[in-house]
Amino acid sequence: MTxxxxxxxxxGRDSSLDDLVSTARECEALGAAVIRVHDPEAVPALRAATGLIVQLASGSLEVQPDMAVCPVGGSLGKPGIVPEYEITDPAQIVELGRLVDQAVHVGLVLGAPGGMPATAAALVECEQAVRRLPEGTTFSATGLGAGTLPVILATLSLGGHLRVGREDxxxxxxGRPVESNMQLVARAVGFAQLAQRPPLSPNEARELLGVPAK
Structure with missing residues (x-):
């Protein structure tokens, strides 16, 4: 699927649940397919109000998100919830390769303190390691701070997927602060379209990532 x-x-930490739902709806309309949140209480509201895949970055999985962040070497232990293995160093991909025998989704975070730099060169190194994971493995990437644009451009050229937002x-x-999450999603959508890899809908993303239908 191209x-x-x-x-x-x-x-999600400096806004009300109503504001978060409103943001989610607008980002979905612009082309987002997944929303990443830290508050488990937001999961049911987002699932009810949007078609987005809801990914929980921390907190109890009892709320049944569609996806959840999983450390390398860890296990969610929850059927129906797709893990995203969050990677801050290429060595973690090598370790993951020793632990999994089927396709997984990897979330690359570049520019985190103590982690790999948010550069195209670092992303290429990660992509080469991801290629050695089981066939069908997918990856998304985000560059923190000033690394946002280099990582977006490199990720699209390498066939990866994008994570953007005020968390990053x-x-x-x-000299120009971010005005909204929608502003960042709109920019990502524009770059994806220029790369002739237009944004996938939530349903298309579910099929690609193996997330059960809502």
Whole structure:
């Protein structure tokens, strides 16, 4: 399936649940397919109000998100919830390869303190390691801070998917603070379209990532 899964990662920490749902709806309309949240209480509301794949980054899985962040070497232990293995160093991909025997989804985070730099070169190294994982494995990437644009462009050229949002980026450009998550999603959509890898709908993303139908 040719296209780009766009994940929006709003902080969710400085806004009400109503604001988060409103943001989710607008980002879905722009082309986002996944929303990443940290508050388990937001999961039911987002599933009821949008068609987005809801990914829980932390907290109890009893709320049954569609996806959840899983550490390398860990296990969600919850049927029906698709793991995303969050990677901050290429060595973690090598370790993951020793532990899995089927396709997985990998979330690359570049520019985190103590982790790999948010550069195209670092992303290429990760992509080469991802190729050695089981066939069908997919990856998304985000570059924190000033690394946002280099990582977006490199990810699209390497066939990966995008994560954007105010959780990762607070400056849209030099001297220009981010105004909203929608602004970041719209930019990602524009780049994906220019790369001739248009954004996938939530249903298309579910098929690609193996997420059960809503």
């Amino acid at each position: 296209g780009t899964v766009i994940t929006v990662a709003p902080t 980026t607070i400056m849209y450009g030099p």
